[in-house]
Amino acid sequence: MNEALIRGLTPGVLGVLVRRGADFAAAEDAVQEALIEAVRVWPERTPADPKGWLVTVAWRKFLDAARSETARRRREEADEPPPGPVPQTDDTLQLYFLCAHPSLSPSSAVALTLRAVGGLTTRQIARAYLVPEATMAQRISRAKRTVSDVRLDQPGDVATVLRVLYLVFNEGYSGDVDLAAEAIRLTRQLAAVIDHPEVTGLLALMLLHHARRASRTAPDGSLVPLAAQDRGRWDTSAIAEGVGILQAALARDRLGEFQAQAAIAALHADARTAAETDWVQIVEWYDELLRFTDSAVVRLNRAVAVGEADGARAGLAALAALDESLPRYAAVSAYLHERDGDPAKAAELYVEAARKASDLAERDYLTRQAARLRTEYPR
Template sequence: MPGGEHGRPARRAVEDRGTEDLLRELVPQVLGILVRRHGDFDAAEDAVQDAVLAAVRTWREVPEHPKAWLVKAATNALTDRLRSEHARRRREENAVAEPPPEVPDHDDTLTLLFLCCHPALTPPSAIALTLRAVGGLTTAEIANAFLVPETTMAQRISRAKQKVRTLEQPDPRSLRSVLHVLYLMFNEGYAGSVGPALNRVELSGEAIRLTRLVHVLRPDDPEVTGLLALMLLTDARRPARTGPHGELIPLADQDRARWDEALIVEGVALIEEALARGEIGEYQLQAAIAALHDDARTAEQTDWAQIDTMYALLERVTGNPVVTLNRAVAVAMTRGPAAGLALIDTLDDRLPGHHRLDSVRGHLHEMAGEKDRARTHYRAAAARTTSLPERHYLLGKAANLR
């Protein structure tokens, strides 16, 4: 739990992490409390920002109960917006001297995450709102990450806040919507779907940080543990995914000595812990597949037969055609490219126009020695993808087939 609640005193925590880290941890908790009490997302967010500014101005040392201090200061700021400027200043000045109010012991960060990740919101809106309210990123930073104008992102976040005000909270016993948003956020950061960069570390890193937070709050949920393991095992390969000029390096060609061994060890321990509970879910299965890839010291040592088995189980759990497309590679590696291509042929109606259909077909035709067909599919995939590094990679593959 955060400092000042069930753990070491807040002042000691600050010594260890610094005031800035403490405020970053407490802001989503305080915002969650105000939103739950007063229901106005915009006003609550403004009030919490006022409270943080007041803390920065007035704290000479961190108070004994920093979360309670911020809740009271934010509540006062929220009230002050309905009163005169003179009353607002008087309450802010009294915030330090007054005894801390009673604050709930539980952490409201997860409540705030549920609000931001409500299933009624579109995934882009939910991700943007989560990054703003829980992650603490500015609107400009979020806009930059998604390669859209700041005004466009501000409108998207504003609409999401207004939508949240009209919705009932989702059942807090279900984490599915939260995990889905964090999963999409990580994927967009690890393999950007648009623009010149393959990686957007600010997105993938924030997704990992927030998933770690959810894991602290829900340590016994195997899918939370599985998602965190999946992110760590995947992110461990990031240092080797790009060349010196940002070019894409596929898994088979990566320098595995550059993989982050500490993340692999942590991820493997987490997935083993999750699978031991016997409640298998999609994130655990994806993490298990990632662990099998990370366990291979060379591409030739990859256990494709077990990966195929895992993908077949994941197909039954999710029914997702992208899973079938990924499985086609494992099938090709174990039973030959013709078997993989036959599996892909079942997906044309389920993934119409998806660039990865052509990309994987190109790869399997290349495996089969069918260079002309491979070249045609690589070029078709390059024409459809919106990722510049991926486009350059696919065009390079086509050009090198002689």
């Protein structure tokens, strides 16, 4: 079973059903049933037109469900469209806007899009939001009910679509689900039809992060931190494109969250070595970023930058103002304590951070850091 093919076809199949008159929630359910059927049938008999097959099966599933509800008598009379080629229309971006309907809260809109269009599992979305899987399942169900009668021609919220695209990109960037390239493709589409500096800011941010992707892991799959990455493996053309797009956005003097994040990424990309990184400017950009989002994660990353710009003690002072239960708090504290000359405390914190890490590669990296310190500085 070609999982990448299935993932790529899903938005288009969902879009066809919605255009034919299916409400979003019922269409999404029907598509999921069709995918289950594909998993059962395709290994032995892959259809010549996979998308057409999925559309046909999903539409039949939808009609079967509609006919079982007396409240949906109008759909009961719908004739099944004749068999034939399915138009090759890319509905993905439109579906992102549908899921960003103003009747939904931003968190529900993001969760619904990641599930229905991005192809992420409920467990993956729950992990991204740091909530229990059952809580996220309820949130997605409520969101589907809310947009059950919404049509594709109803406008959504651009800011929410941008947040969704960035979350999808981050899931792909982590390596758990390969969605990074798809998120960049859709953001390019969005930039082509919407004149907004934050759209281009997000595109620049994605390109600058994606340029470093090849160097983020070693051949054995272990995590390589930014300071230790082989900068010769960075994609210089993607960096140049990202920086050019960012400069054009900043020139419009309408600064936003994604432009500020892209500026930080550009400063990292601009440094020939880790030692040449302009940490003072990075702290300044984090201060700008906090004007738009008073996020604990941003403050955590700012503490690292302060530690690099002004010394480990200053970084620890910035960290002390934050909640110790934050994800990666212990890892940041360990790093700053090591920089401050306290390897015993750092090793202890690396162990704690490894225990809390949800990602296997990150857990392995933190464990190795603790082991390294205990070897270099035995008690």
